[in-house]
Amino acid sequence: MIGRPESPHSGWRSLSPDITPLLDIIFIVLVFLMLTANIPLQSLEVDLPKTDSEALSRVQDNKTVTINLLAGSPAWALQGEKYEHWEQFKPVLQSQLTTLKDAELVLASDKEVTVDNMLKLLAFLQEHQIQATQILMEDGQ
Numbered sequence: 578m579i580g581r582p583e584s585p586h587s588g589w590r591s592l593s594p595d596i597t598p599l600l601d602i603i604f605i606v607l608v609f610l611m612l613t614a615n616i617p618l619q620s621l622e623v624d625l626p627k628t629d630s631e632a633l634s635r636v637q638d639n640k641t642v643t644i645n646l647l648a649g650s651p652a653w654a655l656q657g658e659k660y661e662h663w664e665q666f667k668p669v670l671q672s673q674l675t676t677l678k679d680a681e682l683v684l685a686s687d688k689e690v691t692v693d694n695m696l697k698l699l700a701f702l703q704e705h706q707i708q709a710t711q712i713l714m715e716d717g718q
Contacts, residue, residue: 641682643683682711
């Protein structure tokens with residue numbers, strides 16, 4: 578009959594497998610499954626206009642100011658009036674601060690405009706607590 582050796586030098590622990598790593602892995606997987614199983618879904622409700630005419634009428638009723646970012650030269654425009662450099666355009670914006678704060682602001686940018694021009698404008702608007710209500714984007718096809 579096969580039996581365990583009873584000698585003190587070769588104890589029965591040396592023949593049985595060590596299951597500590599297996600238990601560690603099982604507990605890690607168990608914790609992972611418990612943490613990921615009940616994640617609540619977060620949602621953001623958005624009220625969209627029911628028709629295009631409703632959205633257009635809201636924009637037309639309000640006073641709007643359009644700032645254009647153009648590729649190349651001239652690089653800036655306010656209500657269709659173009660400016661070559663930021664140093665020329667910034668004083669014009671500063672003189673129109675009350676109008677920009679009261680009106681609905683629309684930012685329209687060409688897709689070829691560099692990021693630094695957009696960041697200059699957004700930093701100016703943030704510095705003066707002016708929020709852009711619409712940013713026009715071209716459909717990327």
